[in-house]
Amino acid sequence: MVRCLGRVLLMLFLTILPFARGTFVGFNIGTQVSSLPAASDIVLILKNNQISHVRLYDADAHILKALSNSGIDVVVGVTNEEVLGIGQSPSTAASWVNKNVVPYLPSTNITAIAVGSEVLTTIPNAAPILVPAMNNLNKALVASNLNFLVKISSPQSMDIIPRPFPPSTATFNSSLNSTIYQMLQFLKNTNSSFMLNAYPYYGYTQGNGIFPIDYALFRPLTPVKQIVDPNTLSHYKSMFEAMVDAAYYSIDSMNFSGIPITVTETGWPWLGGTTEPDATVENAETFNNNLISRVLNGSGPPSQVNVPMNTYIYELFNEDERPGPVSEKNWGVIFTNGTAVYPLSSTGASLGATNSSGQFCIAKPGSDQDKLQAGLNWACGQGQVNCAAIQSGQPCYTPNTLENHASYAYNDYYQRMHSAGGTCDFQGTAIITTSDPSYGTCAFTGSSNATMNSTLPSIANSPVSPQSGCPASTSTSYLRILSLCATLFGFLTLLRRPF
Template identity: 70%
Template sequence: MLASILSTKVLFRKPGVKRCNIDSLSWPPDPYYTSGLGVLDLVTLLLYVRPWIVIFAIGIGADCRIGSFVGINIGTDISNLPSAVEIVAILRAHSITHVRLFDADARMLNALSNTGIEVMVSVTNEEVTTIGESPSAAADWINKNVAAYVPTTNITAIAVGSEVLTSLPNASAVIVPAMNYLNKALVASNLNYLVKVSTPHSMGIISRPFPPSTATFNATWNSTIYQILQFLKNTNSFYMLNAYPYYEYVKSNGIFPLEYALFKPLPSVKQIVDPNTLFHYSSMFDALVDAAYNSIAALNFSGIPIVVTETGWPWSAGANEPDATAENAETYNKNLIRRVANDTGPPSQPAIPINTYIYELFNEDKRVGPESGRNWGVLFTNGTAVYDIKLSTSESLDANSSVVFCIARPGADETSLQDGLNWACGPGQANCGPIQQGQPCYMPNTLQNHASYAYNDYYQKMRSSGGTCDFRGTGTTTTVDPILEIHCNMPYNLYQYLFFLFVPKPRLWIMQIYRKSEFEHRGGLFPPPAFGPIGPSSGSPQNLVHLGTVFALFAALILSGPCGTHCSIMVN
């Protein structure tokens, strides 16, 4: 029986996630894979005791998902707002895997349970002052709006207010205390390794974002922003940026061409080049993100990734906003999704992809102000699209690449293959982090597999701009999605969903202990797929203590009672 278990192949497929195998689990554990697979191998000895351990064991590994995500903002200032259940059905119909709520509505959080959709909840601007003045109010908010729903609802982040520094300047004194109190409440609930705290900022806090290399924060807020950045650094969180090329284009009064704001190619005479770095900016979106990165660097911080919490384009407006058209909105959002799906960062941070949330799901017709402010939605409330758009990065990549993959040619000369791999990972700028020793896709350690991974990563990014799959004759294209026999493991959000869908809530303790071990020894994991490969786990005694605790809890759980009836998985 054990032999059959060890030869089982478990294959999952999820929108936005590359195919992954756990094939021919073996004993003893692979000595080269230290980020969780050893735990997986050990647990296989217990699989015949409790089938649900398969689900947890898969989750223990590192992530396989290679690439950023595009999420959606869900506003509710709508006359005919669908029910929460209807909204979630629309999200699932459009393969939307990440959402940002502007509050922590109980109906939405309940409807999102057991869906696997990653949720960013928000503290409203009206709540910021109360929470920033009272640790008990922060604890109550966490207990009511986060702890009560995790783990069945996949809450991964809390946005504290929205553009507080520019919209509520009087609240600047309490924004940092509010973030600290909320994080301390998460720590008290053992949720701080699963849920991150940050606050969205507008571009208005950056003085002169062009050229990006000289961008700095407005000195008026430097003290507060410094404290915010210190908090983000200390908690391994991320900087939330609301970046709207539409507004920057309108404000420029013709200085920047419309094509630049819409991600359209520019003729050489119109290309935007930073005179200090000579970086070429093919889109205003990239320039805005880089302006934020350089502003952060100007305060002597680094290693804080940026997530774009709002961006989009209005599709209707008054006569004074002629560029707010459905055609331009479709062009912007389609090109945005393709841009994010390329899994690269802006010129100054090419290795850090840009996770992004489109503003917004539906038009908010009850909003006051200009007509354009009521027409940012990409869907009507019945779920049909305002214009033709696919809201999945994986669908965008597939469409952009015509479902063609690049792999190493079988039987290719190894010297030439190594040269091709070196070029792809070097001048070709392929993301080769996941195939480094200790990373999720390192095993099996064969030149063929590593080259195929690097070739395809390069090809998918560069094909639209002339990149080929030749590699001096060592590459070849295929229309069959290659499932490389490598230890690429499940993405965190999916294993969290699968594990907790079938397992009682107290078993959250196991994940907390293991996540804490990874967080401390690998530099943090939120969110794993978004910010590139993570270094191998430390082999320190402290790490072994954490893993020993995991096994002790495993033993207790094995004896705790029957698995129940919801423990089957698909195998082939």
């Protein structure tokens, strides 16, 4: 029991690390999915991938409850349909907060409320009511003594900035000036972020060839193609950071400063129709991997180099029930069965497994073949290893041997679970090595060269491992310990940085 308590406390400590880090890449979770996984399975995917931040488009009770004690920061959403009522009635705002925020804190780490989605461009007639809605919600938080823990903002599209390039001359749409000024004043007064949806995909595909695709995908540009703001001589290495800077300059044009920008949506579709040739797996993989690397280096755009560009990728799952062109349904990085659409980089602690010990778990040479097969089956099943990398045509399939495939699966399980008590045993068919077993294009989890081949797990029926080191007979006590940890965590959330 003492060992289990130690592991629980260690896991609790690890969940606190992202808050101290200050820079993150999160994911949007849309629910227009015909076969959306159960809330508990969604949280399992997030935790196994060390995803520390998520944004919901509503306040889904099942997901919020499942996120309890997960250590994951959550942005909940007020839907566009709810904005009008909340803006007109303080009591409606109070009821919304009392229903969708208060019951879940502190065990579920709700850090922000996103009021509507691109309200100023999708339903401009609602503009006059948007800031009153934000104020009413904030008053409700104040009444519950939660205003220092939960911030309020409203995600806006790049469409509110008619001419985003060059960034230094960017300004907001003048017809929205009154509302945007009020919003910025609110954000300044409440120490909140400006939420921006910035899509280089649309900037490129709707740009009539003005900018090269390498610029949209964070690829290096040749000297001839360098993108430079003629007024500041700032070099922009990607359209993404130019978009963020355009928003900063637009804020500055209204005489506000010190309001950080959080990018609440960005991404790249991996599949499109016949008229959408740039929506490809290769482009989506390139964009999101380069995005993760760029954001997690901790620096901002040229005008705000010391301010991190915290970002939420759109999105975790493909929303196949969304209307519109083919691309609208294919922005996800993971299929609903838990397998990756394409590998994502494990750069930084937010995504992927780390291996500070330098140890790897591989199949023991000469092991019984039946036991090896059983171990492999367990790892790819109950062990929740994503075994896509060892399937035919994938980077770790060759050599096509049971020992090689078991080594990959054993190691992936071990890298993710050994800090929580998972062992390298598998009925005596596994052994620890300090030699990196990676080869060619096959990068084992925990390798310094690893990509996210195995970080998106297959959804299993049971998240509990028989090798965890915590016997089933201690489950009741284990839950009590988790409850105690939740209380401690509730106190620690008070120390978190603003979202």
